[in-house]
Amino acid sequence: MLAADYLPSVWIADEQTQALRRQVGRRAQIVRQRTRLKNQVQSILHRNLVPRPPVADLFGIKGRCWLANQPLPPDEELAVEALLRQLGFHARELRIIDASLGQAALHSQEIKRLMTIPGVDATVASSIVAAVGDFHRFSHPERLVSYRGLNPRVKQSGAQPASHGRITKPGRAHARGMLVEAAWAAVKTPGPLRAFYERIRSRRGMQVAVVATARKLAVLCWHLIIKGEDYAFARPSLTEQKLRKLELRAGMPSRRGQKGKASAYSLKEVRRRERELGEQGERVYRQLVADWQAKVPAKRSGAAATNGTRLNRPSEGQAARQASVPEPALRSGVDHAHAEA
Numbered sequence: 001m002l003a004a005d006y007l008p009s010v011w012i013a014d015e016q017t018q019a020l021r022r023q024v025g026r027r028a029q030i031v032r033q034r035t036r037l038k039n040q041v042q043s044i045l046h047r048n049l050v051p052r053p054p055v056a057d058l059f060g061i062k063g064r065c066w067l068a069n070q071p072l073p074p075d076e077e078l079a080v081e082a083l084l085r086q087l088g089f090h091a092r093e094l095r096i097i098d099a100s101l102g103q104a105a106l107h108s109q110e111i112k113r114l115m116t117i118p119g120v121d122a123t124v125a126s127s128i129v130a131a132v133g134d135f136h137r138f139s140h141p142e143r144l145v146s147y148r149g150l151n152p153r154v155k156q157s158g159a160q161p162a163s164h165g166r167i168t169k170p171g172r173a174h175a176r177g178m179l180v181e182a183a184w185a186a187v188k189t190p191g192p193l194r195a196f197y198e199r200i201r202s203r204r205g206m207q208v209a210v211v212a213t214a215r216k217l218a219v220l221c222w223h224l225i226i227k228g229e230d231y232a233f234a235r236p237s238l239t240e241q242k243l244r245k246l247e248l249r250a251g252m253p254s255r256r257g258q259k260g261k262a263s264a265y266s267l268k269e270v271r272r273r274e275r276e277l278g279e280q281g282e283r284v285y286r287q288l289v290a291d292w293q294a295k296v297p298a299k300r301s302g303a304a305a306t307n308g309t310r311l312n313r314p315s316e317g318q319a320a321r322q323a324s325v326p327e328p329a330l331r332s333g334v335d336h337a338h339a340e341a
Helices: 015-047 062-070 074-106 107-112 121-131 141-148 173-186 192-204 206-227 236-249 260-266 268-292 303-307 315-323 329-340
Strands: 152-155 163-168
Touching: 015 074, 015 121, 015 173, 074 107, 074 121, 074 236, 107 121, 121 141, 121 236, 121 260, 141 206, 141 315, 173 192, 173 268, 192 206, 192 268, 236 268, 260 268, 260 329, 268 303
Parallel strands: none
Antiparallel strands: 152 163
């Protein structure tokens, strides 16, 4: 069967991609362990009726000073100290794995290209590249979306209208979650992605809209990598700042007192201009959608209005004597529009 080409081939990741996947997996595991330890500290505070801390970060310098002055039972104090020591250990391990991932990202043109998308940083881009591997093995972006499990389930029987359910969710859940997190960040930035999110949210709700935006991000990643182009609505100063953070994470020396490309992000005027360009792209997307959306069809009644399908039998009156193959509704609407013009 193999000689007759009856067995489909399976793509196997190369050693570099497998190493990147292992590093991304270890980082995700360390982050989960840190979250678990922080939740245990919070549960101790709630159990002893300790009020909310006056600082934003409980595990920062000010937060730990506040935590050390809280009256707790002796056994609870020992538990909190043990949890904080474990948090310190995981923080050191996280810095080590971030430095390794940063060095790998600096040598990857695909990761730096994906970082031009607002909401996608080095961690998200590394997770996407590690999960996908070779983008060129997907002939169409829909195949990549199906591979990532972001396409909705479709159930249809015969001539009945199709029903769409939840997403399929095959593949690596971590990369899919990273795309959703990137979508939450992208919809807060002016641009076509935010306009797309708001259009879906007005019809389907917030949760469905953010998953649809994550799917749009997967399609966008495929186009950027295949075509070898940066994101058209990228914010240059924000991209330079993300690249500079990546360099510092990788262990490159800091240049205090020297202005680099990332220094432009600290200027309010630069950020304002880039935000205005993003808002312009958002308006263009809204106008594009308004132009290609079909006109609202005439109101129908009966079963056709209920399930959205055309009746098999002709209606009474003038429509009953029409030809067996009527003209398409879209074409007749266009002809009518030409006649009015």
